[in-house]
């Protein structure tokens with residue numbers, strides 16, 4: 649899939665078929681995380697690739713912002729260790745993984761794990777060292793829901809793009 653088409657057509661997917669994702673594609677998704685850029689190339693990240701159905705189900709019980717991870721055939725926990733800009737680095741890797749998956753027909757949803765009790769429970773379940781920063785759990789799977797029209801609402805282009813100077817909204 650061409651890059652613009654992948655970005656333009658991508659939708660968050662929260663309802664998954666149980667069909668497993670081929671191991672080759674799983675490895676490709678993880679390679680895309682590995683090849684993502686990071687601040688000063690620090691690469692202070694770990695990606696926990698989860699396919700064990702009991703673990704996925706338990707994640708679904710813990711993650712109140714994304715119980716659907718319990719139905720996903722695959723998930724990735726993104727963990728940063730003392731990175732200078734953890735959220736930005738993780739964001740780059742997450743977007744790479746999502747677009748790779750999408751280009752092969754696999755959807756994804758970002759599951760925020762923000763409450764302290766959930767962070768502790770996910771870290772315990774996945775054996776993540778306490779000092780490390782759990783950024784998110786990403787649920788992946790082939791979409792099971794009825795396709796919606798492409799594109800969720802977006803702020804109009806002319807309201808967010810400024811030309812040369814802030815406040816100049818007309819393209820020269």
Ligand SMILES: Cc1cc2nc3c(=O)[nH]c(=O)nc-3n(C[C@H](O)[C@H](O)[C@H](O)COP(=O)(O)O)c2cc1C
Pocket residue numbers: 658659660661662713714757758759760761799800
């Ligand atoms: C940083 C971030 C956190 C998110 N957290 C959640 C979440 O916890 N649960 C969820 O269902 N969706 C979550 N999402 C998905 C957004 O709701 C979704 O991307 C947004 O509504 C736009 O929809 P689209 O991705 O289909 O374009 C998150 C997205 C981002 C970028």
